[in-house]
Amino acid sequence: MHYGYSIGIEELWKWLPLLIPFLILHLILLVVALRDLLRRDLSTEYRLIWTAIIVFVSLFGPILYFILGRKDR
Amino acid sequence: MNHLSVLLKKEWLEASRSYKLLWFPVVFMFLGIIQPLSSYYLPQILELAGGLPEGVNIALPQITAEDVLASTVTNQFDQLGLLVIVIGMMSIVVSDKDNGMLTFILTRNASLGEYLLGKWIGQAAIVAGAVATGMLIAGLYTSYLYSFVPLSRIVAGLGVYYTWCLFMVTLTLLMGSLLSRSSGVAVVSLFVLIFLKVATALGSGFQIMNPAHLTNHAVHIMISGSALPHFMTTAAVTLLLIVVFLILSHFYLSRKELPAS
Amino acid sequence: MSILQVNHLQKKYGEQEIIKDIGFQIQQGEFSALLGPNGAGKTTIIKMLIGITKPSGGQILFQGERHDRKRPFIGYLPQHPTFYSWMTGKELLTFLGRLSDIDQESLEQRMHELLELVGLSKAKNKRIGTYSGGMKQRLGIAQALIHQPKLLIMDEPVSALDPLGRRDMLELLKSIKQNTTILFSTHILHDAEELSDKILILNQGELLFSGTLHQVLESHQQPIFIIQAPRVHEWAPKLVNENIVESIDPTGCFVKVRVKDIASGRIWLLDRIRSLQLPIQKFELVQESLEDIFIRMVR
Numbered sequence: 001m002h003y004g005y006s007i008g009i010e011e012l013w014k015w016l017p018l019l020i021p022f023l024i025l026h027l028i029l030l031v032v033a034l035r036d037l038l039r040r041d042l043s044t045e046y047r048l049i050w051t052a053i054i055v056f057v058s059l060f061g062p063i064l065y066f067i068l069g070r071k072d073r
Numbered sequence: 074m075n076h077l078s079v080l081l082k083k084e085w086l087e088a089s090r091s092y093k094l095l096w097f098p099v100v101f102m103f104l105g106i107i108q109p110l111s112s113y114y115l116p117q118i119l120e121l122a123g124g125l126p127e128g129v130n131i132a133l134p135q136i137t138a139e140d141v142l143a144s145t146v147t148n149q150f151d152q153l154g155l156l157v158i159v160i161g162m163m164s165i166v167v168s169d170k171d172n173g174m175l176t177f178i179l180t181r182n183a184s185l186g187e188y189l190l191g192k193w194i195g196q197a198a199i200v201a202g203a204v205a206t207g208m209l210i211a212g213l214y215t216s217y218l219y220s221f222v223p224l225s226r227i228v229a230g231l232g233v234y235y236t237w238c239l240f241m242v243t244l245t246l247l248m249g250s251l252l253s254r255s256s257g258v259a260v261v262s263l264f265v266l267i268f269l270k271v272a273t274a275l276g277s278g279f280q281i282m283n284p285a286h287l288t289n290h291a292v293h294i295m296i297s298g299s300a301l302p303h304f305m306t307t308a309a310v311t312l313l314l315i316v317v318f319l320i321l322s323h324f325y326l327s328r329k330e331l332p333a334s
Numbered sequence: 335m336s337i338l339q340v341n342h343l344q345k346k347y348g349e350q351e352i353i354k355d356i357g358f359q360i361q362q363g364e365f366s367a368l369l370g371p372n373g374a375g376k377t378t379i380i381k382m383l384i385g386i387t388k389p390s391g392g393q394i395l396f397q398g399e400r401h402d403r404k405r406p407f408i409g410y411l412p413q414h415p416t417f418y419s420w421m422t423g424k425e426l427l428t429f430l431g432r433l434s435d436i437d438q439e440s441l442e443q444r445m446h447e448l449l450e451l452v453g454l455s456k457a458k459n460k461r462i463g464t465y466s467g468g469m470k471q472r473l474g475i476a477q478a479l480i481h482q483p484k485l486l487i488m489d490e491p492v493s494a495l496d497p498l499g500r501r502d503m504l505e506l507l508k509s510i511k512q513n514t515t516i517l518f519s520t521h522i523l524h525d526a527e528e529l530s531d532k533i534l535i536l537n538q539g540e541l542l543f544s545g546t547l548h549q550v551l552e553s554h555q556q557p558i559f560i561i562q563a564p565r566v567h568e569w570a571p572k573l574v575n576e577n578i579v580e581s582i583d584p585t586g587c588f589v590k591v592r593v594k595d596i597a598s599g600r601i602w603l604l605d606r607i608r609s610l611q612l613p614i615q616k617f618e619l620v621q622e623s624l625e626d627i628f629i630r631m632v633r
Contacts (some may be wrong), residue, residue, distance in 0.1 A: 086421070
């Protein structure tokens with residue numbers, strides 16, 4: 001378990017431009033999902049659970065929220 | 074067809090209010106990025122994860138740009154993408170039946186045919202947008218990391234692949250008309266689609282009748298510029314099934330007693 | 335001329351007869367209530383009238399003619415309207431109005447009037463998901479009236495509302511009743527009594543009575559004695575007398591007694607009260623209320 005230092009900083013630079021679109025898309029989803037969650041009139045508990053899912057389930061957290069979290073009560 | 078434009082406008086509004094217009098294309102863009110990126114960096118990723126043990130030497134096959142695009146379609150779009158399409162579409166008719174909006178629309182001057190057509194065109198357009206953006210992104214990444222792929226081949230492959238997507242959408246719409254729970258719609262649709270998909274691996278003669286086989290045609294078009302034999306048969310069968318599914322949905326819903334509220 | 339005429343209407347599900355040969359008429363400008371206990375078949379009749387359920391027999395005529403497409407004639411409000419929670423009130427009216435082939439210009443005008451009428455002008459740009467039950471019901475009225483239907487049909491429009499929403503709704507219905515023909519269903523007699531000119535009493539798929547409230551009272555009202563005294567349940571059974579008393583109905587702190595003949599009944603009851611030494615607080619002869627008649631009919 002020694003990952004992290006086998007890759008040089010210049011390698012990362014090469015990756016970055018390719019990863020940027022990825023990160024931007026993720027950020028957009030994250031912001032839109034959180035904004036929607038906070039704007040809706042929901043219980044604190046429900047909000048906390050979904051905030052956790054949106055932020056910590058990488059990539060698919062916001063999508064899970066759009067599919068399941070916005071069901072009308 | 075004036076009602077149709079009203080219904081389509083409603084579909085559009087619903088898709089944007091439910092953020093479907095946002096997350097659908099984004100998911101396919103993710104899928105489009107993942108394949109080229111992970112194929113290209115696979116050697117480095119392996120190293121990053123600790124490298125290979127001494128003495129073990131995996132000869133990674135030489136991957137071409139065409140291979141990458143092909144596996145984007147078969148590994149990403151046809152798996153996670155398929156799942157997303159079904160889940161995104163599972164409640165489109167069911168919720169209208171449940172909350173009585175279908176009754177409402179039908180007690181106006183709109184006909185059941187206009188309603189179903191509105192749903193179908195609306196969802197087909199969203200999927201078209203999503204799949205096309207995803208494919209375009211995959212093409213950009215592949216061209217940058219590997220070599221340039223002719224846009225004409227991507228577009229042609231995409232067109233063929235989209236026919237299969239249209240089949241997914243129509244099947245889910247039909248299940249939505251027949252069944253009364255969105256979970257049931259998702260399960261049955263996924264079961265049928267995955268069954269068809271798995272059946273393509275068998276490779277026997279009846280594949281030319283299998284809509285899922287369109288993926289293989291699409292892949293072949295991207296790689297070699299021409300489809301597999303009997304492409305026209307597969308495409309015709311798929312289009313025919315799409316029409317039959319639409320007619321079946323109409324037939325079933327028109328006979329069903331709708332809830333009044 | 336009658337707006338709606340129903341002849342020998344029937345509905346069967348398999349062997350089960352839900353609606354048994356029903357006939358009635360609704361005249362222009364009338365406010366009619368379809369009154370009956372739950373399960374009497376009210377919703378089934380309404381579904382047949384608006385054309386989403388096919389009758390097993392009989393005919394439904396609008397202005398004397400049969401129509402396969404009844405939609406332009408009818409405005410319909412279901413029992414629990416949910417609509418699309420993601421739409422605003424205004425968007426919903428536009429959507430349904432356009433589906434009823436109203437052109438954009440007159441739709442704007444009509445929407446403005448209706449939102450004003452149902453008191454939703456301020457909330458028109460809010461999402462329906464944020465509306466209260468009463469607001470949704472009022473939006474339901476607005477959407478039902480948007481295409482200026484000849485007949486407004488409502489399924490239990492007030493039953494599910496809280497007292498405040500109910501009051502608002504009753505006021506609203508009273509204000510639209512002047513220029514609309516209305517048929518609504520309810521299981522609450524009081525609502526029928528307060529709003530309607532005409533009632534249709536339905537029980538177990540059969541039409542027991544149709545006519546004005548006045549006619550119900552005239553043809554079915556009977557006088558009853560009300561006797562009030564402490565410990566009702568102890569002495570009420572002692573009033574049984576097959577020759578004189580028709581029915582005894584103990585309710586709370588008094589007893590309603592229906593007798594066969596008023597004059598002899600009165601003498602007998604007073605005798606009985608004296609012999610039982612009942613400490614009566616009230617003894618009176620009244621006319622049956624509408625509720626008494628209704629309960630008697632559906633029993």
